[in-house]
Amino acid sequence: MxxxxxxxxxxxxxxxxxxxxxxxxxxxxxxxxxxxxxxxMFVSSLMTEAEVLSYPPVWIPKTWRWKNYLEMWHALPFTTFLRNTIVLTVGRMIPLVLSCSLVGFAFARLRARGKDALFLLLLATMMLPSQVTMIPLYIGFAKIGWVNTFKPLIVPAFFGMPFYIFMMRQFFMTIPIELDESARIDGASTLTIFVRIILPLSKPALAAMCVFIFMWSWNDFFSPLIYLHKTEMYPLALGLQLFRSYGEYLTRWEYIMAGSVAMTVPPLLVFFFSQRYFVRGITLTGLKG
Amino acid sequence: MRSKRPSALVLREEKDFFLFSSPWWLGLVLFVIGPMIASIVISFTQWDIITAPKWVGLRNYIRLFRDDPLFWKSLRVTAVYTFVLVPLQLVLSLLVSVLLNQRVRGLGLFRTLFYLPTVLPVVASALLWLWILNPEGILNFVVGLFGIPRQNWLTDERLALPSIMLMSLWGTFGTSMVIFLAGLQGVPESLYDAARIDGANWWARFRYVTLPMISPVVFFNFLMGVIGTFQVFTQGYLLTDGRPNNSTLFYVLYLYRSGFEYLKMGYASAMAWVLFAIIFVLTLLILRSSSLWVYYEVNR
Incomplete structure (x- = not known):
């Protein structure tokens, strides 16, 4: 060609x-x-109630009614939902980045007997359907009074997640091992190698992981659904669907779409600004599996 | 590759490995293995959390298989969903990525456009599709242009599941496409040149060069697709809540209801283990079949 x-x-x-x-x-x-x-989704969010309800559909609204966004925001406590989402996202991202890069480093760069078997175990847990542990975990967290707190969502992040560990391991494998070896000969400890050599070389991978965690956490619906039962604890994912449970808003599609657009904007921005990390992360885990 | 080292150093490295990986294996014990054992035990009981659990042996499992038509229904719904959606998505995303790989102009733009729906949060996506699939929504308008009468996309028993598939196809298509595209870009050009010299037309080049070379990627996408899709929940929960007539009652949705709405923890745990067994067997079957159709280069 x-x-x-x-x-x-x-x-x-x-x-x-x-x-x-x-x-x-x-x-x-x-x-x-x-x-x-x-x-x-976008044009519906700017329509008047009459335009939304007209059929055949109006493809271009007469005037752009940006007020829908303001009215939507105050129809439900969206400021609280947004705050909860941010707390959950940041609260899970920081411990996850720490724990997953640490464990990924161990799997990629340190030699130990039984490591291969443990790595297989890691891969196996990646495939494990979460439903198998969901009920005992819920009962356990309920017994120690953690239901309706953010703790069941945040505390497990300190222990890493197999998918992100795998991703970091795949990336760390691409860095030449000679770097570690020469540093070791110079007397560097494993921690020094990790912090001073590997992490500075891994900024793209760390950025990719942050993007992935952000997308996942922003999106996460199931774990808040199980653990958070009070409206004031809801993240956006749960808050937004409340429109479906209040009769007065059931057909206010302009509000529902405005809410959907609002919830989509942050991940969309992150996506546009980090596209190359994002694609890299997908291919890193997808191709070398 | 590596030189021999004194064993003290090797031991220290080993110690460091267990130290550095400790978050993971501690978490494994606390949040995976422990709960898994508990889950097996709970699945042999009748337990509503409020009162004390009652040991019932295998009765939960027997009831599932023998006396619960909803169990079978949800299994069928999920299987149909998985084995229609995943192959459809693979074929379509492979097609698009092969087209994108033909040195088209605006590759980056097209890739972004096709990938965009995966960025949408599931909840936003579900609400958007509720609106699109509404009897007075744009889908009915669009099919109306082709002379097809108005349909009740989400309340008609025959259409609800395909409608959810349509939404999922739209929402997840991009991920497998991006992976395929990266795989295609890794196929050495020299293979195509050689095929051209031998007089291979585009179909022969696709069939005998592209397909074998990216079969590991197809395999990965298929396996991950099946495992992930079998656990579908949010779409069914938000779009139809299992209606109409349980035609969109996905397995995990039924499991969720058994556990968290009917508070039948034992029953839900038994369901989780049946799901585990199904996914395990499916994974094994797919892995076993891979030697028949996945091509690995020898020096891999």
Whole structure:
């Protein structure tokens, strides 16, 4: 397909242009299908109540009603939801980054008998359906009075998560081992090697992990659903769906969509500013599995 | 590769390994192995948390298999969902990533556009699709343009599950596409050149070069897809709550209800172990089958 190699026969060139055209047609049609729901979410959030309820649908609202966002925000305690989401996200991100890079480092760079078996165990727990531990964990946390606190969501983060450990391990494996060895000969301790050599070289991987954890935590629905039963404890993920349980808001799609857009903006921004880390992280765990 | 070292150093490294990995193995004992053992024990009891548990032996399991039509229904719903959605998603995302790999202009833009829906939080996505699938929503408008009458996408027993599949396909398509694309970019150009010299057309190049070379990626996506999809919960919980007539009662949704709504902790634990067994067997089957269709380069 390189331009320089193209044969001169006209028939082949026309056919090639045709197939190029077909490729672009499929890609453009496909990306339109992906985009239309986004567009619809956004424009719905700016419509008046009458426009939302009209059928056939209004594709472009007459005026952009930004006030929907303000009214939506005060219809439910969204400031509290946002604060809870931030507390949960930061509260899980910091311990997870620490614990996962530490453990990932141990698996990637330190030699020990039985390490391979332990690594297999790590991979196995990655595949373990969480439902198997969910009920005893809930009962355990309930017995020590942690239900309706953030503790059941945050404390486990100090012990790492297999997926992120695996991701960090995969990255640490790509750093030449000679660096550790020469540092060891110079008398550096394992902790020094980790903090002074490996971590500074791993900024892209650490950034990728932070992005992943942010996306996961912002999105997390199941664990708050189980452990948080008071509205004032809800993160955005639970708060937003409350629109569905109040009759007066059930058909106020302009508010529901405004809320959905608002909740989507932070991950969207993070995604745009960190795209290369993000893609890197996905391929790192996806390809070398 | 490495030179021999005095054993004191080796021992110290070993000690450091167990020290540095301690968050993980402590967590493993506290939050995985301990609860797993507890879960097995609980699955042999009848327990509502409030009163004392009652030992019932295998009765939870027997009831599941013999007397609970909802168990079978939820299993069927989940299996249909998984084994339609995952292959569909693999084929479509492979197709798009192969097209994107043809040196198209605007590769970065297209990749971003296709990836965008995965960035949307599940809750936002579910609410958006509730709105799209509404009887007066845009999906009905769009199919109306093709002369198809209005459908009740989420309240019609035949359409509810496919509608949720549609939403999930839209929402998760990007992840496997990005992984495929990275895999495709790793296929050496020399293989395609060699195939071209041998006169291979595009289909032959796809079938005998691309497909074998990225089969490990297909395998990874398939395995992860099946494991993840079998545990689907949020979509069913938010979009339809298992309705209509339990046609979207996913297994984990039923498990959640048994445990946290009906407070049948023993029953829910038994369900969790059945799920574990199913996923375990599926994983084994997929791993075993891989030698038949996954191509690894010899020096891997």
């Amino acid at each position: 390189r331009p320089g190699k193209e044969p001169k026969a006209v028939g082949i060139r026309t056919r090639r242009n045709l197939s190029r055209g077909l490729i672009y047609a499929i890609l453009i049609l496909g990306s339109l299908v992906m985009l239309v729901p986004f567009y619809w």
